[in-house]
Every structure is written in C-alpha cells, then in structure tokens.
Amino acid sequence: MALKGYDIIKGKEIRGSRLRLPRAIAIHRTAQFDSDIKIKECRINSKGDEIIIMSFRALSIPDEPVFPILKEEDVAIKCTKEDLILPSVFALRKDFPVGLPHSNAMPYAHPVSLCVSDVPFSDYRLQFSAYDFLQSIRRWFDLNSIGELHEPDRPLEVFYGSHIVATIKNFQNCGCFGRFHAISKNTAILEYTERKSATHYIFPFKADEILSNGMAEIPEIIGDLNRITVCKGNPLLNVIESLFYNHQALKIDLPLFLPVLISQKRAIGLDAESSELFFIVFKKKICDIALQAKKQSHDSFQKWLYSQQIDIVMTLPPVSRELNASSNGLGNLFKKVSFIGAGTLGGNIIDHFIRQGVSEKIVIIDDDSLLPHNIARHVLSPEYVMQSKAKALKDVYRSIEYQKVDSIDKDVLLFNNNDKQRAFENADLIIDASTSIAVERNLALDNSYGDARRSSVFLNPKGTELALLYEDTERKYRLDLLEMTYYRMLIVDERLNDHLSVSEKQRTNSFSCRAESSIIDYDNVGLLASIASQQLKKLYASNDAKIAIWRISAGNSVVDYINIPLSDWQLFDINGVKVYIINDVISIMKEQRLSSGTLETGGVFFGCYDKDRQIIYVLHSHPAPIDSKHGPTSFVRGCNGLKEVQDSINLKTYYQVRYLGEWHSHPSGSNTPSTLDKKQFDEMSTDHLLQNIPFVQAIIGDNGVYVNALI
Missing domain, CATH: 3.40.50.720 (NAD(P)-binding Rossmann-like Domain)
Known part of the structure; x- marks a missing residue:
C-alpha cells in the first residue's frame, strides 16, 4: 500500500480491537458509528504509538474549491503513548496541497500535518470528545476548501554638597573592592565586586555626630575633610594618613574609595536628625600614595597628602525591598x-x-x-x-x-x-x-x-x-x-x-x-x-x-x-465518578417539582467535566421546554428551543459549558429510579459514551436528589 511509504505513520498493522491507548480506543469507537467515516486500518509503532487510518467521505467541498481539497480524503490519526499532545492528524494524499491555513510546519512536505485545534492540549484534554475531535477534522477540510478556516476578525542641609549623585548596587555582597562608574555626567553607581573587576579599594567609616552649620560644605582636597572625626574624636585625616603607612598599601594598585556615613544634629544635647552617606573618591592609586609616604618625611608627606584632590559624591539609598515598601507605605x-x-x-x-x-x-x-x-x-x-x-x-x-x-x-x-x-x-x-x-x-x-x-x-x-x-x-x-x-x-x-x-x-x-x-x-x-x-x-x-x-x-x-456571590456545592460519588451539583441548581429542581404539583417535570443539565480526574460539574439547569409532556408517573422532555439555549451558552462561556444530561422529578415518593428511568440512563449514557462525553441523570423526590453518571 502506497501509504506505508510515510515514515511518520509506519507501524505494524493490528485489528481495531487490539488498540490499547484510551485516546485511540475512543476515536476508533466513535468513528465506527459515523457513516461518513471509513476506517481502513490500525497500526502500532515501536514506540507504542497507535495510528488509525481512515477516510473522511461526503466532505462539504464546493465544485470549485479555493484550495484543491477532494470530497473524500484519507487521514492518519496518531495517538502517542505518553498522551501529552493532541492526537496528530495527517492528510495522506500524495498531492495534498502544502502551506494551507492551519497546517503545522514540519521538516517534510508530506504527509501534511493538520492543526485541528488552536487550544493547548492541556486544556483541551479536560473535556476531550472523540466525536468533537473527528468533527474538527471534517471542519478543517470543509472550511479550508472555501478559504474560511482563518476567521477575518482573527502594551537640615546636606553636610557635603556635590554635583554627582550615586547609589550602591550589590550591597549585600559588600567587601573591600568595588566598581565605581559614571552613568551620566552627574550620576554614578558603586557596585561591590571581585578584585579582578574592581576600580577602587573601599574603606568605609561611620563619622561621629556633627553639629550642623546650616550650609553644605564642598571639599576639593583631602585637607578639607578636617571637620570629620571617627571613633569618638579621632580625626578622619589621621586615619586616612595611617592607611598609607601600612606596608600592605604598596600592593594595592587601586584608588582609595571612602564611604562615610555622617549624622547631623541641630544643637548640642539633641539627637541626630539626619544620616547621610557620602563617597570620598581619591584620584591617585593607594600604592602611589604609599610610595610617597615611604620617600618623604612625615611633615612633607602630610602636607602633600592634604593637598591631593578628591571628589565628593552624594548618595541615595540603595534600591532595596525595604525602600520600596516604605516608599509605598506598605509593610x-x-x-x-x-x-x-x-x-x-x-x-x-x-x-x-x-x-x-x-x-x-x-x-x-x-x-x-x-x-x-x-x-x-x-x-x-x-x-x-x-x-x-x-x-x-x-x-x-x-x-x-x-x-x-x-x-x-x-x-x-x-x-x-x-x-x-x-x-x-x-x-x-x-x-x-x-x-x-x-x-x-x-x-x-x-x-x-x-x-x-x-x-x-x-x-x-x-x-x-x-x-x-x-x-x-x-x-x-x-x-x-x-x-x-x-x-x-x-x-x-x-x-x-x-x-x-x-x-x-x-x-x-x-x-x-x-x-x-x-x-x-x-x-x-x-x-x-x-x-x-x-x-x-x-x-x-x-x-x-x-x-x-x-x-x-x-x-x-x-x-x-x-x-459574584459564592455558591455551595453538593458532591455525589458514583463508583469513583465525582459529580458536583451547585446548590442553585438543586434549589431550582426543588422549586419546579413543587410548582408542578402532581405531575412530573424536569430539565436539562449544563456544565463542565474533567476526564483525567473523573469529575463532572453541574452548574446550570434549563427548565423543561414547552413541548415537554408531563404526567403523574412520566415525563418526556421536549426539544423546542434547546439548540438556541446551547448556542447562547456557548457564546457566553466561550464554549466551556456544554450539555451534560437530564433531571426529572417524582411528585410523590422517593427518588428511586424506575425501570424506565434505568433504561433511559442506559440508552442515553451509551449514546454519550459513543461520542466520548459524559452523561448525568438526576431524580428529585421526597428524600432528596438521586444522581447517576458515567464519564
């Protein structure tokens, strides 16, 4: 058979009854009951994937189609053992047109891979229906033949003044080395980093509290730092000077960078009102200054050192979660x-x-x-x-x-x-x-x-x-x-x-x-x-x-x-199938039973289901259509207007809610199903299972609600 030439669908031929993957079984069973589908053969490959080859007949193709699609087309449906993706669909005709709308891009031209659903399979699988799946393939052919598969209708004064403002980055990893770099003419960032990428050697200080003089000082040389003391009266200048007499200083080929935290108070005896961090940035490398200290006398070196130029940088708090929270007034x-x-x-x-x-x-x-x-x-x-x-x-x-x-x-x-x-x-x-x-x-x-x-x-x-x-x-x-x-x-x-x-x-x-x-x-x-x-x-x-x-x-x-008001739910467990019925629906069933008097009445259930977890949700009940027949011991639900109801629900819920089943009342007596009720359930649930969709039956009587379901 020529079709066996496609590697993507190669496999050992098996009987349909030998299919073992639930998805393949459902598709095969549903296709058997569709007179316009002919199953040609089934296969299984070395990975355990199962392939069903079938012919779609009586397609609605016009005499002069927009794309050359025939009234009968052969397809292969491939179900994977892992069941993580929607079953793949391939058009098998050797001259089937490539590049049509909703064709999947593949590393080969044929067979053409059809995209029959634009819904992620993880969502689609929750309410997967073999009947709907097969109809989506038919829809793909029909709408592409007339060029309509793609719909047309298819975001106190600061202590030091400076013209440069900076902040700190990576403060959590602070150490002795940092990269200080300008962002613009007036802005910069200090980023704590490793020595190999550092631009400065960092030596931080916390200054003693300073009495504010009501104006900002603008130091230009090291000697201008004479007002700052640290460690309860030790002049900062003395501390800086001592750094360069340390023999280790000769090994540091980076400029000195001094973060200094300065707190100001308004008057003696008062608490500090502000705390500000300033960066004092040296121009020369530490090793070069240390070399001068070694070569010169103490007085000469001190005079030379105090005349060296520095830059003063005002700082803003580092960007932090705490700053964000306080800025928003939140904890x-x-x-x-x-x-x-x-x-x-x-x-x-x-x-x-x-x-x-x-x-x-x-x-x-x-x-x-x-x-x-x-x-x-x-x-x-x-x-x-x-x-x-x-x-x-x-x-x-x-x-x-x-x-x-x-x-x-x-x-x-x-x-x-x-x-x-x-x-x-x-x-x-x-x-x-x-x-x-x-x-x-x-x-x-x-x-x-x-x-x-x-x-x-x-x-x-x-x-x-x-x-x-x-x-x-x-x-x-x-x-x-x-x-x-x-x-x-x-x-x-x-x-x-x-x-x-x-x-x-x-x-x-x-x-x-x-x-x-x-x-x-x-x-x-x-x-x-x-x-x-x-x-x-x-x-x-x-x-x-x-x-x-x-x-x-x-x-x-x-x-x-x-x-939207909250609603409570009642759970019915039917042989492992969990049926949740919203209390609003049960209240409607009770009201309609009472208003119907001695006659039986009923309605139609709508909702959602989850096949993976064997759950059915009944969330809406539509009352008996006007052509329904009510008797003391019987109820035949009519059909007048139900298609319009389903169409309306589809639009309102974007096709998430669908028909699930039926309910009826027993005017007097218990909710025990009659022989006729049991027969109805068997017939309707069988019909639904052929379409791979669940069915729910409920009966309300004097003793509450009886529920039966298959999924």
Missing part, C-alpha cells in the same frame, strides 16, 4: 509569593509586587519567551526579546537589595517534586496568571502544591475586564468550584452577556497555528493590573473566598465592580 505582607504566568497581566502584577516590596521572595514561573509583538503590552523592554520571560524579569529586578527573586522557565504542569518544592514550599500565596484552565484546575485539585491559598486572575478576550477567583483560607471554595460558579453567572447574569466576546486579532510571525494575538489596549492592562495587584494583597488579609469582575468603561475610564 512586609508575605514571606513568599509564587506567580504562575509572566505574560501581559502576570508581568504587570509581578512588577507591582516587587516595586511595592511586599514579599521577601517572589518566584516567577513561565516557560514562554518574549516575542516581538509582546512588547506592545509587556513590562519587559525590547532588549529581552526572544529571551525567557521568567529569567528576564528576574534580571530586571536583580539590583533590588534584599529582594529575593527566583525564576523557573518550565511548564508548571510538567513540574517534578523538586520543582514544586522550589516553587511552592512555604509559599503564602500562589497567583495563577497563566490564563490556562489546566493550570488553574491543577492548582485546585493537586495537593502537592502545599498549603498556600490559591488565586487566579485573568483578562477577558478584549482586555476590558478583569476576573479574579480567590480561595478562602480553609480552601472550602477551591479554584475549580469558583471557576464553575463564575461560568454559571456568565449564563444567568445579563450584565455579563458579552464578558467573553472575542476581540480583534492580529497575525504574528510564528510557525504555530496559534500565531494570532488579541488586540488589547495597554491602558486597560495597566489599570486592571493595578486593581488585581491591590485586591490580591487586600483579600489575603481576609479569610474569605472571592469571585469578582472589574469592567472599564472606555468613554470615561470608570471602572465598574461586579461582585
């Missing part, structure tokens, strides 16, 4: 804060936390690089383009003394135990700004992240609204449950109808099919990031959970605040 709120995501929003919030000095240690986690189009709305400057965002941010703040910043440029979902210990051990707060559902869900449900509270912050697609999810201290309201409550409010609160509407897109240069970037106003990013930073700190002082949205009004820059 030390955290020992350690871990940030996941250093993109547009995350980078801005990290910048706030570090500049405010509120945490002794900041850990930055992001495996992404800074791309050219990111510069429009990222805190990093262009010099860091194509570098790791996490490492670049650490580099930006490296000169802030006593501010510990650690960077990990690795996907948090691939962390091993050592990574987690480094990132999250003893953390007070974990802030997820990754915009990844998978990361947020992992933080919520994986106990290996420690005891820290978790929070998730993200912008809506247009960048005009900020959403914040914040766990309580006891973590009763986990991030995943807060996420589901948030989705519910998107459905039922009219104020949020357009919250997740898509923004305009711009193309970016990349080999990825996700080479699009939302167009976001950086003014909005700055404003909303400030709110996020403020609220993340404020809410930490409270023990309570929080869900909230802040919305910017473009016309007048007013920010509206929308508080």
